[in-house]
Amino acid sequence: MSMQPSGPNEVPGQTARVARAAFPNGSLAIRVRDGLGPLFGDEGFVDLFPARGKPAWSPGRLALVLVLQFVEGLTDRQAAEAVRARIDWKYALGLELGDPGFDFSVLSEFRDRLTGADGGRRVLDGILAAAGERGLLTTAGRARTDSTHVLSAARELSWLEMVAESLRAALNALAQEAPQWLVQAAEPDWFRNYATRAEDSRFPKSRTKRDEVGARIGRDGMRLLEAVFSPGTYEGLRTLEQVEYLRQVWVQSFHLVEGEVRRRDPKDRPPGAMRLVTPYDSEARGSVKRDTVWDGYKVHLTETCEPDALNLITNVATTVATVPDISMTDAVHAQLAQVDRLPGEHLVDAGYVDAHLLVSTRREYGITLTGPVAGVISHQAAANNGFTADDFSVDWEGEQVTCPGGKTARCWNPDRSPEGTPVIRVRFSGGQCRPCPVREQCTTSSRGRRLTLRPREEHEALRQARAEQDTETWKDHYKTRAGVEGTISQAVGRCGLRRSRYRGLAKTSLQHQLTGAAINLARIDAYLTGTPRARTRTSRFAALGPAEPKLSGAE
Known part of the structure; x- marks a missing residue:
């Protein structure tokens, strides 16, 4: 057309x-x-x-x-x-x-x-542009971001169902592409075992018999792959999407042990970011967040949150379920920068914040990143009766550290963390620590105290953030972030945000962009008609209790 x-x-x-x-x-x-x-x-x-x-x-x-x-x-x-x-x-x-x-x-x-x-972004940006032309969008102030899980359009499968359906999907694709070849290659019992969906049959309840069924499926799939990849077979069959998916599932689920096909041990399987979960949505991944376990994706919503102003969703980002929130902070800022909608302050939860981002966000985008930072992780901090890294004085120019006992360590080694970020390793000698009168509050190691410091700018930003987040002023200011939970609730109730309508990351992303556009349109309409924001619902029993302080911006 x-x-x-x-x-x-x-x-x-x-x-x-x-x-x-x-x-x-x-x-x-x-x-x-x-x-x-x-x-x-x-x-x-x-x-x-x-x-x-x-x-x-x-x-x-x-x-x-x-x-x-x-x-x-x-x-x-x-x-x-x-x-x-x-x-x-x-x-x-x-x-x-x-x-x-x-x-x-x-x-x-x-x-x-x-x-x-990526046309969904055009649709969302079109509504935001129209709102901006009429003075309904303010982006230079504060914004807030949070994420939620999204279930795949394909239902969750058990392991047996997943491997059986992967094999059945490959057989159907081959039957359409090369029916005569498949008739010659198929085993007689395949027509009985894989003619219908796995959910239409009942797997044995016994663990032993279920293992036998899994082994049989593994052998059948291996035979099919050997036939497809054998010399003389039409190479186009190997490039079929369902055949490639079958190959990946079999690599992840089975291996050959003394010539026999056996299921891999759980410790021998790939990490969640690579592990396939359903043949009907090859990009969906399984993930866990606290008590929530799901197969699918994750969506990040960013909205403006200025007081007494219309709050509009300015960015929507969709990822596979295994992508951590921390890796999306810079991605969200980059997307906002492309359309000139960067906020002055960005309110996020702890999953989006670390020392490096506190510094880089301000340096690269001019944004103040506000969110709870992790506390000091050490056995001293856990016991709450010892000296943590924040109790040590750091001389950055002289590259030395002084402990609470007055000893100075000059062993200063720039290094990299296991994640690849720059750190500084500081070591006190055993001779300094053993006679120290406050040693019991500092270390139990006979080799002396060890410290791992971040670069100066990150170290100081982290200490400042930890000090500020313990104040009542910071806590009262941070309450504004809670309002994004209401946005997610609105998107779930009105547009079904947590269930993908389509298969695949690209189409799920389009759904979420359209959801953001729809929520903005509904909010603009409410603003034009003077409809007040709904307050948080309170049960009749809760209303009988003592009044609690109102969460600013949480409506």
Whole structure:
């Protein structure tokens, strides 16, 4: 399909008259059109379409349809029907009353185009740009970020189901690509064991018999892979997605021991970042966060949080489930910098903060990173009766450290931590520590106390952050971060944030960008109508108890 961009679409006169009569108090779609104007132009999506072919439905209008679809939680069929039948949607889209709309499959095809070009970010940025032009977006102040888990669209599988389904998926792909070859290569019992989904059969309850089933699946999969990769077999079969997935699953799950296929020991399997969990979503990964265990992804939401101002989501980042929050702090800042939406202060939880980021965030982006930093990790700190590293005086110019007992260590060695970050190793000799009168409060080692310091700027930033976060002023200021929990709750309740609608990281990321755009549209509508923010719900029993201090910004 081709696309010839058109200019900004005006609302037809008849559509406007009928919409005003049918909705005297307006609706979200009408108010957003009146307040923000046409949100998306066709020219913003020109690169998604070829120059020749059948003319496509307006991509600018389709982008708005996708956002309205997420605002109201509609399916593709329902969204297409709303374009055909609802007057307020025709008003928002600038359509004639008699416009027949489009087939619902157009939405799926348009999402595929957006997925291939990171188009979800264009949609979110389009709404933010319109809000900024009308003075509804303030980004120079404070922002807050948090993450939550996202379940894969494919259901969670047990190990037996996963290997059985991986083999079955490969067999189906080969049956479609090379049916005659597969008839010759398949074992007779494969048609009985893998003709239906694993969930439709019952695996034995006995552990011994289940192990036998797993071993049988392992042997069958190994035979199939040997046949596919044997000389003379058509090489195109090896590049099939399901066959490559089967190969990876078998490498991770089985190995040959004296010529027999056996299941790998748990300690011999790959780490979670590499471990495959389902053949129906090859990018999903399994992860654990406290009591939550899931297969899928993780999403990070960043929003403005200035007092008495409209809070809008300014960035959405989706990763596989195993990516830690700490690795996303700089990534979020880089994404915000690209669109000139960096905040002056960024409120985050402990997962996004370390000494290096406290320094680099201010140096590279001019942002004050505010969040709880980890305390001193040592047996002295755990016992709460000894000298921690913060009790030692550091002479950075002289490259020496003085302990609370008055001894000075001059053994100063720049080094690297196991994670590759620069550190400084400081060592007191055993002769200095053994006769020290406060040795019991410092070290039990006969070789003397050892310290690991960060570079000066990071060391001082960490000490300052630890001192500040113990004050009531800091704690009261930090309460504003709690409001992002309400944003996640809103996105979960309204748009199903924690369950991916699609398979794969790219499509899941598009879903989250559209979710962010939908939440922004709903918040802009609430702002235009003067709807106050909902307060935190309190149960009747809790209301009988003593009043607690209100969490600023947590509404």
